[in-house]
Amino acid sequence: MSYHMSFFQAILASLVGSLSFLIPGWVAMIGQREGVTTFKLSRAAYGSQGNKIPNTIAWLNMVGWLAVNVITGSLLLVSLFKFFGFTKSNVTVGFSLIIFGGLVLFSGVLSEKTLANIQTWLSWVFGILTIVILGLFLVKANWSAAIHLPSGHWVTGFLPAVSIVAAGSGISWSMAAADWGAYVKPTTKPAATFWNTTLGGAVPLFILMAGGVVLSTIEPTLAGTGDPFGVMYAALPSWIGAIYFVVAAGGLIPQCIISFRSARINLATIGINVSQRTSLIFHGAIVILIPVYVLFISGNFLGNFEIFLNFLGICLASWVAIFLCDSVMFRQRGYDIKLLDPNSQFKYNWGGIISWIISTITGFLFTNNAIWNGPFAYGIFRNNSLGVFVAAVLAIGSMLIVKIARIQRKSGVTR
Template sequence: MESKKEFISVPMNERNGKPKDLFFIWFAANIGILGVVYGAMIVGFQLSFLQSALAALVAALSFVLVGYISIIGKNNGITTFKLSRAAFGMKGNWIPNFLGWLNLVGWLSVNVVTGTLILNSLSNVLHMSQNHIITVICLLVFATLVLFSGLLNQDQLAKLQTFFTYVFGGLTLLILVILIPETDWHQLMTMPNGSWLTGFLPAVSIIMAGTGISWSIAGADYSAYQSPNSKNASVMNSVVLGAVIPLFVIMFVGILLSTSVPDIAVSANPIDVIGQALPSWITVIYFITAVGGLVPQCIISLKSARVNLETLNIRVSDRTSLTIHGAIMILIPIYVLFISQDFLYNFQLFLGLLGIGIASWAAVFIADYYFNRKDGYDIALLSNNGAHIVNRNGVISWFLGITIGFLFTNTDFFSGPFAKGIFKDNSLGLLLAFISSYVCFVIVQLFFNKEGHGDGTKSSAK
């Protein structure tokens, strides 16, 4: 590992980004055709058409959390988990930081699995024989494509994401327009209302886990490169609109398509099922579009994973970082593709479990900022050499939220003692984790921390 001086803030000569850059970064990250699967999953909670559409919109608006954290990153010119050191302390931040890294490489692996399945389907359309060798080749091709993106700097990333937005965003829209006529409108409009408590809320929470909550850990990683003169409102609007517009539209089409292609939400290869619903003349374009829509998500995950690794004081060269993440990108998909062979199940399990920890982290992070850091972060709280070792307020609030979240969650690995009734077999534990961590931090802040500065004092990060 390389020994390098730690730079807390992004150098001013690199802070020349504009809010529109954030719009294209988050738009491109949400044009993936997998959003159709999200829409079908929502309907699977036995909701009516209007309930499903509302659930999709509310879940997509979870990107307000990413927008808020992006403002914090812009105001301070510091990436997400370096800022998080103030809320948790230098050592207290290690576990949330590692969990964030795990979330990013997990998402990266999930998207590589999806990309491999898409290329596999494309090879089938091109009349190539289907076997393990072809699957391995597809995996290596997609993983190599993603790894090359790890060599991009911030300006190159913004330009590439803009390209993806226009090209693959347009192609995705074309595919969606072709899919819409497949809708069984009578069935759609006659679906009965489901339970708002046991259907609507769990549907919203599972999609939030995979969208706004999951991406919150990367919010400041990109806004830290924004010009200090960028307006907060512009940053918020660019992030939220850039993410919500494509995500909601694609999920909405997934809701419509669930009536004519009900297997989307239960298939081991949902992308292939969607392809079968299209006319044969456009299937090749569809699969290319699907691959193109996944690459931007992988780029963001790979870049932020590298940032998180450095924040954990694991400072390695670009080549070593790409080697580490490349190995993970190959090994996890190999397990999913050749051993587990149940993509969607592992996908939902992954979202639910990691989402609890990330939700609790996000609650503590924004609560700490609101109460203690609005005037800026004290660099001493963010430095490796600082005395700010553990922020008990943040760590206790985070741990309490996670504990409550798991107590109300059941999976194949364990069953929380309170995961019964309305909490059984859903992801409401994630929302409880977020609320519990936030409320706990507020109580500690108001009643046990009279000075209101956490474990450190406020001062400008400039």
């Protein structure tokens, strides 16, 4: 809604952005076919050593989302304290961060099975409560004001909104999609893997985003506030808001712990091997310092979140475009197992690496935000995230050039 779109444009942007889960669906299908995880497959597109580039981006992605979850959990607790009569202040924010961060670190002693069981039950409770709350929003919504909102610009409003949704959902999840596909039963039809992955991500996301659009008709300040959870809490009956926020915060904790452990594995794939304890301390420090900056220095959660998604979207959009182009253009008969070996002599696939560098840099050249001002970020590219689309399109174009160059070189060798 901050892109000043009409109600129907916002709903459509939510739908189209949610359909970015078609990308993880495709990647998951490749993972099932090969029985191999994402970053093993990625060695074919980038080389055994060149693959450290997307590995590093994946680590930044994981740590960034960890920080987002800690900030989210802390802000949920801040809003929850309002139920007990405490207004928002640095004291309540700091106390909430200590509580939530402490619970995350303490939960590190739990087994993955226990964490998975906790998350499963909390997800069911959270899902049911969300349906109830969406019903409340639908009843309270100002439908007349929503329907009569003026239409926004389709290029500078609608497309950037779609790109920011895609960056934070389908594009981001594409890095883990083959991991899921690799563990699907071999007897499962590829089409079932594709559609379960796609719809399993897209449908809940669309429902939640549509609920957010409806909420913005009740609380117009939602789109620009630095405290979205406080605004949301104000729109709910206090009793259900308290229960909902407790469940939401509890559901974030297992995600954080699993991400902590995955971050350590990610470091190992880059070549940095540390113990579980060292990893917990190192990543714990990072994901506490980032929330401290956002909550106490910047004070703008949504603004910083959009910067993170913009950076992530450009890097990952070019990565997944190259990954899929490489699969379509060069792996139609399957992946050569030798290319997936971490000690493979095929250390650098310069076609994929150079394509990623060119497309990513170009994406940033067409992007501007609070911390970066690209030299070409003017006109329709000003103050939005269209650089994500620029990076993806250029990555595809670059890989087509690589394909043509290889065909010509092979033809020359044959002659």
